[in-house]
Amino acid sequence: MTAPLAEGFSTQELMIIAAAREIRDGEVVFVGMRLPITAFGVARLTHAPNAVGLFECGIARHEPADGMLYTMGDPPNQVGAAWTTGLVQVMGQLQAGHVDLGFIGGAEVDRFGNINTSYIGGPAAPAIKLPGSGGAPDIAAMAGRLAVIVNHDRRRLVERVHYVTSAGYLEGGDSRRQAGLDRGGPAAVITDRAVLRPSGPDNELHLASVHPGHTVDEVREHTGWDLKSAEPVVETPPPTVAEMEALHRIDREGFWR
Amino acid sequence: MSMKEKFLPLPGAIRDLVGDGDSVVMGACLEPHIPFAAAHEMIRQEKRDLDVIAPISDALTDMLIGAGCVRQVTGAWVGNVSGGLGHNYRRAVERGIPRPVRVRDYSNFALGMALLAGAHGMPYAPMRTLLGSDILKSNPDFVVGENPLSEDGEPVVLVPPLRPDVAVLPAQRADVFGNSHHWGNAGLAQEAALAAHRVIVLADEIVDHDVIRSDPGRVLFPGFRVSAVCHVEAGVHPSPMSGRWRRDTAFFNDYHRRSRERTGFLAWLDEWVLEVPDHAAYRAQLGDRLDDLRITGEALSAPANWAAE
Numbered sequence: 001m002t003a004p005l006a007e008g009f010s011t012q013e014l015m016i017i018a019a020a021r022e023i024r025d026g027e028v029v030f031v032g033m034r035l036p037i038t039a040f041g042v043a044r045l046t047h048a049p050n051a052v053g054l055f056e057c058g059i060a061r062h063e064p065a066d067g068m069l070y071t072m073g074d075p076p077n078q079v080g081a082a083w084t085t086g087l088v089q090v091m092g093q094l095q096a097g098h099v100d101l102g103f104i105g106g107a108e109v110d111r112f113g114n115i116n117t118s119y120i121g122g123p124a125a126p127a128i129k130l131p132g133s134g135g136a137p138d139i140a141a142m143a144g145r146l147a148v149i150v151n152h153d154r155r156r157l158v159e160r161v162h163y164v165t166s167a168g169y170l171e172g173g174d175s176r177r178q179a180g181l182d183r184g185g186p187a188a189v190i191t192d193r194a195v196l197r198p199s200g201p202d203n204e205l206h207l208a209s210v211h212p213g214h215t216v217d218e219v220r221e222h223t224g225w226d227l228k229s230a231e232p233v234v235e236t237p238p239p240t241v242a243e244m245e246a247l248h249r250i251d252r253e254g255f256w257r
Numbered sequence: 258m259s260m261k262e263k264f265l266p267l268p269g270a271i272r273d274l275v276g277d278g279d280s281v282v283m284g285a286c287l288e289p290h291i292p293f294a295a296a297h298e299m300i301r302q303e304k305r306d307l308d309v310i311a312p313i314s315d316a317l318t319d320m321l322i323g324a325g326c327v328r329q330v331t332g333a334w335v336g337n338v339s340g341g342l343g344h345n346y347r348r349a350v351e352r353g354i355p356r357p358v359r360v361r362d363y364s365n366f367a368l369g370m371a372l373l374a375g376a377h378g379m380p381y382a383p384m385r386t387l388l389g390s391d392i393l394k395s396n397p398d399f400v401v402g403e404n405p406l407s408e409d410g411e412p413v414v415l416v417p418p419l420r421p422d423v424a425v426l427p428a429q430r431a432d433v434f435g436n437s438h439h440w441g442n443a444g445l446a447q448e449a450a451l452a453a454h455r456v457i458v459l460a461d462e463i464v465d466h467d468v469i470r471s472d473p474g475r476v477l478f479p480g481f482r483v484s485a486v487c488h489v490e491a492g493v494h495p496s497p498m499s500g501r502w503r504r505d506t507a508f509f510n511d512y513h514r515r516s517r518e519r520t521g522f523l524a525w526l527d528e529w530v531l532e533v534p535d536h537a538a539y540r541a542q543l544g545d546r547l548d549d550l551r552i553t554g555e556a557l558s559a560p561a562n563w564a565a566e
Contacts, residue, residue, distance in 0.1 A: 056365055057287035058442035070339045070506045071315075071497075073288030078441045078499045079556055086443040087287065087312065088373055091366040095385055118362065123395040129350035131336030131343060134313065135365035138386045167389030179389040180412035 006244040011192050012256045013247060014211055015149065016042060017239040018190050019103065022147045026050045027100035028093070030139050033072055035149050036103035038250055040064060045246035054099065056135040058085045064250060091135065094142045097183065102143035104136040108161045109150050111204050111225045113168025113186035115140060116161035123163060133165045140166035145187040152191035158224040169203035176203070194219045199230050209236040260434040260466075263486045267459070267536060270485040271298045274455050278306040279422035280331070282372075282453060284314030286444040287365075288338055289499065290427040291317050292459050294492035294536045300324040301530060310421050311335075312365045312445055315496060316512055319343035322358055323522050324530070331361040331419070333368055339506050340513030345522060354519060362396045367416050369445050374418035375452030381415040388412055424453035426478065427493050429501060431460035435483025436469040436476055441499035443477060450478035457485045459492040461501050472561065489536050491547060503550045 009017075012035070019039035023029055025048040031040045032055075040053045041064035053061045055072040060083040067076030078084055093099060106115035107130050117136055121127035140146050146168075150156050168186050169176045176185055189196040189205060193214045199206040207229045210219055220227045239247070251257070265273075275281060281299075284291045296317045299307070308329040309318050318335045321327050323345030336343040349358040363371065370382035383404070393399050398417055403410040426446050428437035437458050439446065450456050456478065463486070469476065495505035516522040533539045540547055 055442070057289075057444050070504055071288035073286070073290075073442055073444075074497055074504050075289075075441075075499050075552065084440070084442045086369075086447060087365060087445050088369040088448060091369065091386075095366070118391075118395075123360070123362075123391075126351060129347050129360075131341075131346075132332070132334040132360075133362065133364045133390075133392065134334040137364040137390045137392060138366035141386045141388060141390070163395075164389065164391040170389050176389060180385070181388050182411075 003240040003242060006239045006241050009239050009244060010257055011211065013244070014236065014239060015190055015192060016247060016256060017243050018195055018236060019147060019149065020046065020243070022145075022188055023048045023051050023101060028052045028054060028098060030054050030056070030094065030099055030102035030143055032103045033069070037064065037069065037072070038247070038256065039103070041250040042243060042246045045249065046243055052082070054090050054093070056087055056090055058087050058090055059083065060090070068253065091138055094138060097142075097144070099142070100144040101147065102139035103147050103149060104139055104166060105149045106136075106156075106166070108156055108158050109148055109189060110158050110161045110168070112170060112172045113148065113189065113198060113203070113205055114161050114164045114170060115148060115166040115168060116163045118165045119163045121162055137166045140168065141181055141184065143184050146184060148186055148189045150189060150191055152193040152219065153222050154224040157191070157222070169198060172202040172204055193222065195236055197230065204228070206230040207233055209234045211236045212238055260480060262433045263435045263480070263483055264433040264463070265485040265487055267294060267298055267487040267489055267492075268302070270457050270487050271295060271302055274457055274484055275299060275304060275423050277304060280308035280310055282310040282421045282424040282449040284311040284317050285424065285426060285446040285449040286442065287313045288315060289441060289497045290446070290493055291315055291496035292425045292427050292492055293317055293494060293496065294489045294539070295425045295457065295459060296321055297530045297533070297536070297539070299326055300526070310368070310419065312368050313338070316343070316509060319345045319516070320526070322346055322349050323355070323516065324526060325355045327358055329359040329361060331363065333363050333365045337509055337513045339509050344513070344516045348519065361398065362392045364390070364392060367392075367399070368419075369448060371416045371419040372445055372448035372452045374416065375420040376448050379418060381417055383413045383415055385413065387414050419452060421449065421453045423455045423457065424449040425457045425459065426450055427459040427461065427498065428477065429498060430462040430464045430468065431458050431486050432464060432466040432469045432480070433486060434466065435480035435486045436466070437478055437483070438469055438472065438475045439477035440475060447477050450482060455484040456482055457487065458483055459487055459489045461490055461492065461498060463488045471563070474561070491540055492536060494543065494547065494550070501552055503552060505546070505550055
């Protein structure tokens with residue numbers, strides 16, 4: 001690829017572009033709010049014009065909404081939708097195996113890609129009650145691939161999550177399959193410092209690429225387990241001019257700049 | 258026409274149809290169409306020991322918890338969608354303030370399948386989600402079995418049916434018989450209506466029966482399953498409603514900020530609920546702010562021809 005590279009971009013813009021690149025053309029994608037919805041829009045305008053976006057509240061869209069969204073159910077996301085329907089209908093498509101990729105976030109992500117959005121300190125007497133699962137466990141269990149968005153520090157990227165809200169590779173190896181999940185699992189964990197991907201028979205998360213301006217040592221230092229590297233670790237490819245133009249068309253207010 | 262009129266003022270409907278200890282679905286539509294007006298009335302009437310069933314509910318469940326109305330949360334997520342954590346939820350679960358709240362953890366799809374089973378009289382619903390999740394451990398209601406139709410005994414999660422005592426469901430328009438037109442995403446609203454013993458509709462507009470009858474395909478829940486229809490304009494504020502109301506995100510953020518401390522929440526509750534006699538007064542207190550949230554544009558769907566001959 002010899003596309004011209006963009007000059008200036010924020011860390012969040014780089015994360016959006018990295019997330020957009022996880023979406024392949026023609027795929028059906030469980031989008032979710034904030035960063036992934038913007039990534040979906042960028043993918044549609046660049047390499048994946050035929051991607052379809054699903055929202056668990058009961059919406060399917062071809063084009064991203066025209067107007068600022070604070071939640072997926074805001075009126076601009078309803079106007080011109082491909083489908084407005086119910087949650088069971090949309091998530092039923094997920095269970096039936098018709099969804100290629102899903103995005104979720106998390107308060108804690110561990111070395112096998114398990115995600116906690118429920119309790120810090122266990123459910124019986126939690127130190128912190130987080131808002132909870134929403135549809136994340138459903139997306140993590142049943143999408144063809146999972147992409148996780150999380151900020152990179154030792155409190156969030158941990159050896160073992162306090163509570164598995166959403167299943168990654170569980171204890172590693174084939175334990176996800178053993179539990180009865182016959183597809184899926186995290187394909188990428190996109191952070192503000194790097195991209196991690198599962199590698200080897202253990203399906204342990206490895207460092208796959210480091211964002212421009214960051215180093216392998218720094219990323220390892222901010223990870224709560226002994227992070228191994230895939231060979232070779234590359235730099236996360238910076239955004240192209242075309243990708244940044246697409247992002248600026250969607251992010252007119254400059255929210256992510 | 259022999260349909261029964263079910264038109265009631267909101268305070269009467271809440272008094273007659275919601276009892277202490279009831280399980281109540283609110284916020285079934287996820288982020289839009291959240292019946293805040295009904296929650297405020299439950300707080301004013303000091304309902305107690307409610308089991309609040311909701312996939313998301315934005316800040317509604319958090320308010321009810323802070324006001325001491327809730328004994329149990331049955332759902333997937335309680336917080337503030339644009340603000341973050343639910344401060345009252347945290348105080349109640351972590352420290353029992355103002356009273357302890359039990360959490361029955363569901364995922365969104367699991368809650369949908371539980372209501373679907375309740376709506377359809379199924380003994381349970383089988384599903385593939387939650388395998389490997391600790392939700393199966395912290396909520397003992399789920400059973401992991403083997404699919405008897407598979408050759409290798411594949412694991413399957415069985416979720417028991419939910420049959421809520423009450424579902425409170427907003428709709429853009431309804432007739433006095435409870436036949437309700439809804440457009441936009443529906444979340445779990447239809448499953449909730451069909452599973453619940455009693456259904457209270459919060460209609461943004463009351464229309465002639467002929468308006469509803471002209472488009473039966475837009476009826477999300479039929480009048481014969483509805484117990485009461487209340488005319489509450491903007492009863493969903495600050496949540497949005499397609500074709501009617503934009504989301505008042507600043508209001509959610511203000512609630513989030515002020516509910517951070519218990520004293521701040523109590524002041525908020527006085528200002529917006531306890532010292533406001535009814536929803537008309539609430540709308541008056543919003544004043545110009547509500548006018549600014551009103552959707553005034555038009556994006557009309559093409560008419561559908563229902564002619565039989």
